[in-house]
Amino acid sequence: MIKYDIIIIGSGVAGLTAGMYSARAEKSVLIIEENFLGGTTATLENIENYPGFMKINGFDLIQNMVNQCISLGVQIEFCSIKNINYDKNIVNCDKNMFEYKSLIIASGTSPVKLNLKNEDYFKFKGLSYCAVCDGSLYKNKRVIVVTKNLSAEHAIDYLSNLTNDLTILDLSNNYQNENLKVFHDVKIVDLIGEDRLNAVKFISQGNEITLKCDGLFVELGKQSNLKLFKDNLETSYNFLVTDENMHTIIPNVFVAGDIRKKNLRQIVTACSDGAIASTEAIKYLNSIH
Ligand SMILES: Cc1cc2nc3c(=O)[nH]c(=O)nc-3n(C[C@H](O)[C@H](O)[C@H](O)COP(=O)(O)OP(=O)(O)OC[C@H]3O[C@@H](n4cnc5c(N)ncnc54)[C@H](O)[C@@H]3O)c2cc1C
Structure with missing residues (x-):
């Protein structure tokens, strides 16, 4: 088991700011990230x-x-957290176990998924949740975008500049665009392919259709990453509750960034939360010595 003074979950701007502040105070710091930095x-x-x-x-x-x-010496580990033992101060990852004295949760929000059985398998193999990040990989290719209640407007604009072969699967009935092929009232039933995604099977207005594609962009908005924490910490409307100094109901656990219940979710407020959470975590560490 590897031990750290402070473990931070999430490498968004809240987590990175908390990491920077904590390392400048000479604490050993690990940031755990399950996706990309x-x-x-x-x-x-x-x-x-x-x-x-x-x-x-x-x-x-x-x-x-x-x-x-x-x-500044911050360590970064890419892994998937299985659970957290708040009594023993242990984060259990798929590859390793880490012990903390103080924990900062900065897990932010994630894209809403389709919840299909092979969805994770096709991630980075033809399926993306971010047109701005991955769009350029599909220049002049066959691209499908999934939208609901206009959630993908920006992504569709962006991808329209990269390819002429763009099809929209609208899970609702709200997206209109005379220049694009749009299917309404869609229910996606299967993602098809071997090494990579190469087709999507869906039902639209009663018809079952299989459409070939090189890339599928799922642009359905964001949801808060609460799953690991909601049974042990206080929540409100799917966000974690803290006081104004980022304290939770557990003395050595702090929260920062978009995952926190607050009014303004922006980079500058996430950084501010990260700085405060780190300062309070350091105060906690000093108080136990
Ligand atoms: C379309 C859009 C445009 C925006 N434009 C602006 C803008 O112009 N200006 C501005 O100030 N703000 C903007 N924002 C808001 C801003 O992006 C967020 O407020 C900010 O990114 C929040 O940072 P965060 O660190 O709290 O969370 P996030 O950026 O969500 O980062 C959380 C990190 O935690 C990781 N994570 C989650 N769960 C786990 C886990 N169990 N284990 C390990 N890692 C985990 C995630 O993979 C992610 O890397 C925009 C947001 C969106 C959606």
Whole structure:
């Protein structure tokens, strides 16, 4: 078992800021990430409201934050957390077990999924949840976008510039676009392919259709990443409740960023939460010594 002063779950801007503050205070720090570095911010094309930059690309901002963390000695581990033992201060990952003195949860939000059995298998093999991140891989290819209640408007605009072969599967009945092939009232029943996704089977207005594709973009909005925490921490409307200093009902567990119940979910407020959570976690560590 590897031991750290502070373990942070999530490498979005909240987690990276908490990591940077914690490492500057000479604490041993591990950030655990289950997906890619930078969370939602890494997927943003243009950020125009982060202080100090008239305009910055999300990926560049994250690259700077990650470099800053690494240069200060923050460790980063990619793994999937199976469970957390809050009594013994242990995070159980698929590959390893980690012990913390203080835990900061910065797990943010994730794309809403289709909930099909082979969906995870096709992720990065033709299926994407982020047009801005992966769209360029499908230039001039056959692309399908899944939308519901106009959730994919930005993604559709973006992909329209990359390919002429764009089909929209509208799970609701709200998306209209005379220039594109649109199926309404869709229920997706299967994702088809061997090594990669190459077709989608769906029902639209009573007809079963199988449509070949090179890429499928599922653009159904975001949901909070609560599953691991909701049985042990206080929640409200699918967010974790803290006081204004990021404290939860467990003295050595803190929360930062979009996963927290609050009014404004932005990069600057996520960074602020991360800084406060780290400062409070350090105070906690000092109090137990
Ligand atoms: C389309 C869009 C545009 C936006 N534009 C702007 C903008 O212009 N300006 C602005 O200020 N804000 C903008 N925002 C909001 C901003 O992106 C978020 O407020 C910010 O990214 C929140 O950061 P976070 O660190 O709290 O969470 P996230 O960015 O969601 O990061 C959470 C991280 O935790 C990881 N994670 C989750 N669960 C686990 C787990 N169990 N184990 C390990 N890792 C886990 C995730 O993979 C992810 O990397 C926008 C948001 C969206 C959706």
